[in-house]
Amino acid sequence: MKGKLALGASALTIGLLTLSVAHADSYQVTKLVPGSAFHGVHGLAVDKAGKLFAGSVAGAALYEVDRAAGTAKIAVPTPEGMADDIAIAPDGTMAWTAFLTGDLYARKGDGPIKKLASGLPGINSLAFRKDGRLYATQVFLGDALYEIDVEGAKPPRKIMEKMGGLNGFEFGPDDKLYGPLWFKGQIVKVDVDKGELSVVADGFKVPAAANFDSKGNLWALDTALGQLVKIDPKTGAKQIAAQLKPALDNLAIDASDRIFVSNMADNGIQEVDPATGAAKQVIIGKLAFPGGIGVVSDGGKDTIYIADVFAYRTVDGASGEVREVARMHADGTTLEYPMSATAKGDEVILSSWFTGTVQTIDRKTGQSRDMLHGFKAPYDAIRLGDGKLLVAELGTKSLVEVSGEHGKDRKAIATDLAGPVGLVLGKDNAVYVSEAFAGQISKIDPATGAKTVVAKDLKMPEGIALAPSGKLIVAEVGAKRVVEVDPASGSVTEIAGNLPIGLVGAPGLPPTNMPTGVGVGAGGTIYVSSDIENAIYKIEKK
Template identity: 40%
Template sequence: MPEEKILFTHRRVITAALVAALVPTVSCATADSTSGYRLERIVTGTALHTINGLALAPDGSVLTANLAGETISALDPATGQINSLVPQRDGRSDDLVVAPSGEIFWTDPLAGAVKGRDRDGRIRTVADNLPGVNSIAFDRSRQHLYAGQTFFADGLWEIDPRAGVAPRLVARDLGSLNAFAFGPDGMIYGPLGKRGQVARIDPRTGVASTVAAGFRQPVSVRFDSRDRLYALDGATGQLIRIDPAAGAKDIVATLPAGADNMVIGPGDHAYVSNMADSAVTEVDLGTGARTTLTSSPLAFPQDIAFDGNTLYVADSTALRTVDPGTGVVTELARRLSSELEFPSGISVTAQHIVLTSELIGTVQVLDRATGEPAGEVHGLDSPSDAVELADGSLVVSEPANGRVLRVVDGRPRVLAENLGAPAGLALTPRGVVLAAEATGGRLLQIDPTSGEVTEIARGLGAPRAVAVAPDGSSVVLDAGGRRVVSVNSRGEQQVLADGLAVGHLTQPYARSGGVAVGADGTVFVAADRENSIYTIRRAGR
């Protein structure tokens, strides 16, 4: 296998066995008693996925927002207990804040909406038509709510928490305002990602001025109890104290890259999120001492692929590999510190790693020998998976549109349509495309030239992924039924394992979890609900 170098500023190796010893087992998966297969977990993760924004609840718990995993949860910093507050898809969130009433407000960049949840659990939309709405904060009176747009648009808005008044535009083209806070002078202090700056913004006029510069990717700005100013650089992991008068910077602590947000609690301890590690780290701002409250070797394994030696993981905000024998996780890339997007689908060839991003609507093709981008396709509609054909063209599934595309020289065309949410794809040794039809419960065969569709099997529940076994059979992950099913050439089915912790994202169709098969017939499963990896092997092997 070529040496992996991939884009990447660093590599991290995690011994899954050590993590497994520290994290309690939560799965009740079993191999089918008649199949002759046994189940083993080789990587153990946690229940939180790719943590983004943070907020402190009145009871002292840390609320965690999650864009890719579409959930809002509460983490008890003393016990580590996790409780779900808002499930998918309402819980899709990048940042959040708690009102004096106890109501939670959060941003959904993909829907362009600000949403709220009252203390009785009722969810409502507070504002919409704000594409890319990302950061959110109250002013110091806790009466006026503001939200910033990042990536899809660039603006700052005042939002009526009661939704009685239309949002007021404060400023445009600030430079991608991320998680911001109000200072003692009533001004907004926030990170401008496109400019590598921390700025001071007048919330009445939108006039902005530079406070400090020289950041790689500033993502969050906060004040402590003494009104000292702090900024978090997501690309470097540096938590920095800033003198707003002189712009001088002092590094308080350096955390792993991929840090996404922070909130400062009592005693001037900062809680810092890291989306690539599904981590929350407590930092003493006086000493820089760090305590990890939660972390996971896999952040959110949405799909997997196997090249004969190594298991590759599309880990939502990171690209990782797993040694199939030892369970050791090695990181190849992560968000912010590399060009990696948000990988949710993955396939591999001898030359390339093909990554699909449902969130961004792209396919990235990486050269395995050099780590350099070998191609990229933009403007796709929530693509689920992509495979590369022998001629270098791509076949891409768009389940939201019920179709499969073929991309030649960067130009997509419809290969097959009027399908029931084709999700995972695989290539047979003959170069024929297999598609797992998530809403129709079918396994389909698609001719990559003519687009002719042939049904191989039906009654497969809500299949998310498919892989080809050495004997020519197909192995399907039924995310809805939480099982793995083998389908032979005659369409006959055999359940290999069930009760699996798969299917975290199921609306409007199965969108996470993966399956791969090794040369000896070992089946690998990405248990996306608990961020783990399982193997399914024949008993006695």
């Protein structure tokens, strides 16, 4: 139901469920944190015309970047557009890797998209030889180097495996493949005809990519240290050319030897002058890809804690100022692609369905307290009154109670839930869970596991928070709105509609994709994360 269709205190009763719509002018919706173009940015490539292209895995799209305007537009949308790396063939054909789905695609100009390979989970980096032959690697979800048939008629030919994570690579002037071994801290060269590998340079923390300029210089990125490094490919001598921020992912060098570097956590691309090391921001975001959020009010001031996938950040609820606490891949940082966050007291709890982790963090210092592994697609986690953790496991359709040293004791207290995504502890100490696939909000007794459906007939409810009144605030993603649910009566009232939430995930990802987060301050102000815009919205009563 849309607000404009109902005036005053109108209501519609269907069985035991009451739906109502608040006054259209009762709430004011403002954008607290502006959005950005990508949803994490990875592979880069520059074509012969000088156009810059960028890929996003989580956003499942391939973009063309306007360097002058600092903007980006989608060149290949989801699902085929997912791109961890991009390469341009001598004849201008563009190829890219869909990391999560295990597919490799190609397209020449504006022609049809052709799938060249499939069934390669973790397909990551790729490069064309001067003769047009194509090579690609699996990294993280595999560890192998293949030759790919550019016609897509033959299966990939495996050349090597167990190399150590051969990431963003390129063929050098000697027709050898040069690239980083992510897990070994080395830059190596590979004779793809003989299947032989040798070390070019060593001593990197986490090397992510390597490319040549027109003069034969080799440039590499260290993602953990945030460095652009110049390498002599003959001697292995290294020189730090630019000090940037960690979470670097890929680089591309154009015909004028301008170096472009992508940064996952900044959701941005920089142009680096190789002579001076000066970096110019081409495009950047305040946030990378916000998911679940938690809100804590101190002295009347709301602070929003954001699981930003490639970073953990906070936002001032009044000014919208963004503060970074930690970012992925930074040296000495403990963080694993956070996708949901809850905050209460002196603790923030982050969870990631992708890595199967739940992390507890000291809210005031930002220091990690514990990192728990082995969960099956955890979508949210909260602290119960008795000190135990409760985790919503989408993979097992369960709520899992966690206790003991480093969370070693785990037991399901509620099972057969239809897409458990969001959790919140009510004033009655009952747990309320959003069951996205069933379209309902359920109440769980943490002592017995007994379940009572509180509200139903919702469209993909995800994030859930407790208002000062005791009502539940829910992100109803399928209807692109935020609603208030009365846990006593089950009545559902629309608070704000037409919100940019509910980014469609690529095939193979959970239908819930990135959880849309909601949080409520002590004064009743509601905050919502937009996974479509990478923004944070603020909803207040007028």
